Structures are given as structure tokens and as C-alpha cells.
Amino acid sequence: MSGVNLVSKRLQIVICLVLSTMFNSAGFAADETLLERGTYLMDGIAACGNCHTPKNPDASDVEGMAYAGSFVIESPNFKAYAPNITMDIETGIGSWSDEEIIRSIRDGLRPDGTLIGPPMPSPVYALMSDRDVEAIVAYLRTVEPVNNVVPKTVFNITLPTSYGPPVTTVTDVSKDDPIAYGRYLTYTLGHCFDCHTPLEENGYNFDRIGESGRVFDNIFGLGFTTVSLNITPHKQYGLGEWSDKEIKRAMQEGVSRNGRSLVRAMPFPNYQNVSEEDMNAIVAYLRSMKPLPAD
Ligand code: HEC
Ligand code: HEC
Incomplete structure (x- = not known):
């Protein structure tokens, strides 16, 4: 019995692999x-x-x-309402x-x-x-x-007049380089480091990107506080010893490596819709980051 099951499992895997290559070589992005x-x-x-x-x-x-819109997002720098x-x-x-x-x-x-x-x-x-x-x-x-109607955000900091010169043209990042594409998914589209980088008095400390420790007070106005965790490949403090599957499970199901349920700060239900190809690029990029804190 188990022999048959094993064969049919293998067959399923082969079929999946064939289908996924067909899918990719068909260039679904173009269609x-x-x-x-x-x-x-x-x-x-x-x-x-x-x-x-x-x-x-x-x-x-x-x-x-x-x-x-309309729930409050609080930090020492602002009491913000997403419009x-x-x-x-x-x-x-x-x-x-x-x-x-x-x-x-x-x-x-x-x-x-x-x-x-x-x-x-x-x-x-x-x-x-x-x-x-x-x-x-x-x-x-x-x-x-x-x-x-959503209340106006109250800032305790002075905002600049702009974030820089106007953005003109930005070309797509090719999937052929999984690390560059993974960086685009995490850094840009997923804004992961917005939550996973320590926020200090003068703003983000970009020398400590991914090191975490950012405190979220009253997240989503739901009355609880949580702290983001280290997602650099540091072996002791970060994801260095985690398997790919464990990283994906944390993001998509909200379960940490030790089985603890994560506080719902990250949008787990959304991350469940991220394709396997994109999840692999995210993991590849996270693994390429500098492990922090530096030893
Ligand atoms: C981390 C929370 C957060 C995320 C993620 C976020 N926003 Fe916002 N957004 C805000 C807040 C807060 C403001 C208002 C800031 C202020 O009051 O100056 C805002 C403002 C805006 C505005 C201006 C609206 C207005 O009436 O002034 C637009 C448009 C907008 N966001 C679109 C988006 C889109 C599209 C995305 C996803 C690609 C996105 N936002 C992701 C928090 C967020
Ligand atoms: C809105 C803020 C926010 C965003 C955006 C966010 N995270 Fe998180 N993340 C958190 C918080 C807070 C925790 C810890 C929750 C807890 O400890 O219960 C966490 C936990 C994690 C964990 C589990 C770490 C551990 O030790 O258990 C991983 C992995 C992770 N995030 C990866 C990512 C990636 C990759 C992205 C971008 C695709 C991302 N996060 C986007 C806030 C965020």
C-alpha cells in the first residue's frame, strides 16, 4: 500500500513540476x-x-x-489615520x-x-x-x-516638503535575478523593513535594516502592543537556522519557528496569495542580507 502511495506522490510531484515549468515558460506575466x-x-x-x-x-x-480607512496607527512621532x-x-x-x-x-x-x-x-x-x-x-x-470621513493625522514631527525629486520612470525588475527580484518584493512592494527596522529618534537606523525591535503600540487600534522580530540571516537572533518552509509558514500562517502564534501585525491572509515563485525570491533575498546584530 505505502509503496503505491509513494509512487503516486512522486507522480504528483512530477506533474506539478511539469505544469509549473509550462506555466513559467508560457510567460504568464506577458498575458x-x-x-x-x-x-x-x-x-x-x-x-x-x-x-x-x-x-x-x-x-x-x-x-x-x-x-x-479610519483606524488609528500610533507611534511617538504621530497619531495617524489611513485615509x-x-x-x-x-x-x-x-x-x-x-x-x-x-x-x-x-x-x-x-x-x-x-x-x-x-x-x-x-x-x-x-x-x-x-x-x-x-x-x-x-x-x-x-x-x-x-x-x-477619516480624522486627520496628528504629527509630533516636522515633515519635509518632499521625499526627493519627482519619480519619472521605473522599469520592472527582472525575475531572472531572484535576489534583485526578491529585494523588490520585500523592500519595495512588501515594505517589510518599514516594520522590521528599528525606529530611532531621528528616524530609521538603516545600518540595522531587518534587525527589528520596532515597537507597535495599539496596533490597528486593537489595544495590544507588539515588537517586530529579526528577519536577517543571523544564526542566533534571526532566521539563519530556519528552513525555507518555516519562513514561509511564519509569513503565510503566522506561526513562528517554535510554534508560537504571531500577533497579527503582518497581513498573513494576503501573504497566502503570494505565488510560490515570489515566496522563493523573498526567502532568497532575506538569506542574502547582512546578518545583524554584527558579531
Ligand atoms: C503602513 C500603513 C500604510 C500602508 C501599507 C499604505 N498606506 Fe497609504 N497611507 C497611510 C497613511 C497613514 C496615510 C495618511 C498619512 C497622512 O495623514 O499624512 C496614507 C495616505 C495614502 C494616500 C493619500 C490619500 C489622501 O486622501 O490623502 C493614498 C492615495 C494612499 N495612501 C494609497 C496607498 C496605497 C495604494 C498603498 C499600497 C500600495 C498604501 N497606501 C499603503 C498608511 C499606509
Ligand atoms: C505591519 C508591520 C509588518 C510588516 C509590513 C511585515 N512584518 Fe513581519 N512581523 C511584524 C511583527 C510585529 C512580527 C512579530 C509578531 C510577534 O512576535 O507576534 C513579525 C514577524 C515576522 C516573522 C517571524 C519572525 C519570528 O522570529 O517569529 C517573519 C519571518 C517576518 N515577520 C517576515 C516579514 C517579511 C518577509 C515581510 C515583508 C513581506 C514582513 N515580515 C512584513 C510586523 C510586520
């Missing part, structure tokens, strides 16, 4: 429409709804309020042009020229490719308008 790409990103690695969709006490999304980014004309971004939405995401500037402050991760979205940012706009255009 993918902008809206399909946008849906894949929004339901997956980009997870804008992790901040822009209000949450129930169990951290699930409030029904009928997708991207309608309504539905297509509602009055209280959302329904009246903004595609170019204006793209500028708000990558340059962090509203149509009236004011700066969008943290924690909106525009400084990392500046590296988002033209195709991906256009795909996200194509998706946002399909979001149901919700009339919802």
Missing part, C-alpha cells in the same frame, strides 16, 4: 492584464488594506469597508486622475501638493515600477466607493 496584476499585488504582497481597511477586534477586515482610498468622490480619491494617484503613492504628494506623511511608505514605493503602480491604480478604480 497578465493590468487589473490581474493589480489584484495579485493588492490581495498579496502590497497589502495596502493592512493599513487602509478598518479591522474587527479579531483583526479581520470590517465587511463592506475595504480601503475606506479613505475608495473611489468615493466626496471622502475618497474618486476625483483624482491616474497620474495624481500614482504621484501620491510614489512621490507621497497629494494633488494639492501637500506631503503624505508616515506611516504611508511612499519613500519605498518610489521604487515601484511603472507597470506595478499602474496595475494598482487599475485595481483601485474597481474599489467600491464608501462614504467615510
Whole structure:
């Protein structure tokens, strides 16, 4: 019996491998429409709804309020409310042009020229490719308008007037280099280091990228505090000894290596939609990082 099972398991694996190569060599990216790409990103690695969709006490999304904004995100530097980014004309971004939405995401500037402050991760979205940012706009255009007025963010810091020169053209990062592509997925699209880098008095300490220790007070307004963990390949403090499967399980199921359930700060349900190919690139990139703290 078990021999037969083993053979059929092997056969299944072979079939999967053949199918996945066919899928890749067919170049699915070329056939993918902008809206399909946008849906894949929004339901997956980009997870804008992790901040822009209000949450129930169990951290699930409030029904009928997708991207309608309004829960508080607190830090010593701000008490922020992610705005309504539905297509509602009055209280959302329904009246903004595609170019204006793209500028708000990558340059962090509203149509009236004011700066969008943290924690909106525009400084990392500046590296988002033209195709991906256009795909996200194509998706946002399909979001149901919700009339919802959101309070204004209060900043305890002085914001700059801009994050840098305007973003013009950003080309796609090729999947042929899994580490560069993995960096694009983690650093840019997933803004992982926004949460996983220590935030010090003067901002992020970029010498300690991925080392963690960032405290989240009252995350999603749900009343609990959590601290992000070390995702560098440090053998003792980071993911150095973890298997690929364990890293994927933490991201997609919210279970740490020792079996502990992780606090729902990361959007696990979204990361479940990230393709195997993209998950492998993310893991490859994390493994290529500098282990921290330095020995
Ligand atoms: C970490 C939380 C977070 C994530 C992730 C995030 N945002 Fe934001 N976003 C915010 C906050 C907070 C603001 C408002 C900041 C302020 O008040 O200055 C904002 C502002 C915006 C605005 C300006 C809206 C307005 O009316 O001023 C747009 C558009 C926007 N975000 C789109 C997006 C998109 C698209 C994504 C995903 C690609 C995204 N955001 C991801 C937190 C986030
Ligand atoms: C909104 C903030 C946020 C974002 C975005 C985020 N994380 Fe996390 N992550 C956390 C927090 C907080 C924890 C720890 C939760 C806990 O300890 O219960 C965590 C835990 C982890 C763990 C488990 C570590 C361990 O020791 O158990 C891994 C792996 C991880 N994150 C990887 C990633 C990757 C890769 C990305 C980007 C694709 C990412 N995270 C994006 C906040 C975030």
C-alpha cells in the first residue's frame, strides 16, 4: 500500500513540476492584464488594506469597508489615520486622475501638493515600477466607493516638503535575478523593513535594516502592543537556522519557528496569495542580507 502511495506522490510531484515549468515558460506575466496584476499585488504582497481597511477586534477586515480607512496607527512621532482610498468622490480619491494617484503613492504628494506623511511608505514605493503602480491604480478604480470621513493625522514631527525629486520612470525588475527580484518584493512592494527596522529618534537606523525591535503600540487600534522580530540571516537572533518552509509558514500562517502564534501585525491572509515563485525570491533575498546584530 505505502509503496503505491509513494509512487503516486512522486507522480504528483512530477506533474506539478511539469505544469509549473509550462506555466513559467508560457510567460504568464506577458498575458497578465493590468487589473490581474493589480489584484495579485493588492490581495498579496502590497497589502495596502493592512493599513487602509478598518479591522474587527479579531483583526479581520470590517465587511463592506475595504480601503475606506479610519483606524488609528500610533507611534511617538504621530497619531495617524489611513485615509479613505475608495473611489468615493466626496471622502475618497474618486476625483483624482491616474497620474495624481500614482504621484501620491510614489512621490507621497497629494494633488494639492501637500506631503503624505508616515506611516504611508511612499519613500519605498518610489521604487515601484511603472507597470506595478499602474496595475494598482487599475485595481483601485474597481474599489467600491464608501462614504467615510477619516480624522486627520496628528504629527509630533516636522515633515519635509518632499521625499526627493519627482519619480519619472521605473522599469520592472527582472525575475531572472531572484535576489534583485526578491529585494523588490520585500523592500519595495512588501515594505517589510518599514516594520522590521528599528525606529530611532531621528528616524530609521538603516545600518540595522531587518534587525527589528520596532515597537507597535495599539496596533490597528486593537489595544495590544507588539515588537517586530529579526528577519536577517543571523544564526542566533534571526532566521539563519530556519528552513525555507518555516519562513514561509511564519509569513503565510503566522506561526513562528517554535510554534508560537504571531500577533497579527503582518497581513498573513494576503501573504497566502503570494505565488510560490515570489515566496522563493523573498526567502532568497532575506538569506542574502547582512546578518545583524554584527558579531
Ligand atoms: C503602513 C500603513 C500604510 C500602508 C501599507 C499604505 N498606506 Fe497609504 N497611507 C497611510 C497613511 C497613514 C496615510 C495618511 C498619512 C497622512 O495623514 O499624512 C496614507 C495616505 C495614502 C494616500 C493619500 C490619500 C489622501 O486622501 O490623502 C493614498 C492615495 C494612499 N495612501 C494609497 C496607498 C496605497 C495604494 C498603498 C499600497 C500600495 C498604501 N497606501 C499603503 C498608511 C499606509
Ligand atoms: C505591519 C508591520 C509588518 C510588516 C509590513 C511585515 N512584518 Fe513581519 N512581523 C511584524 C511583527 C510585529 C512580527 C512579530 C509578531 C510577534 O512576535 O507576534 C513579525 C514577524 C515576522 C516573522 C517571524 C519572525 C519570528 O522570529 O517569529 C517573519 C519571518 C517576518 N515577520 C517576515 C516579514 C517579511 C518577509 C515581510 C515583508 C513581506 C514582513 N515580515 C512584513 C510586523 C510586520
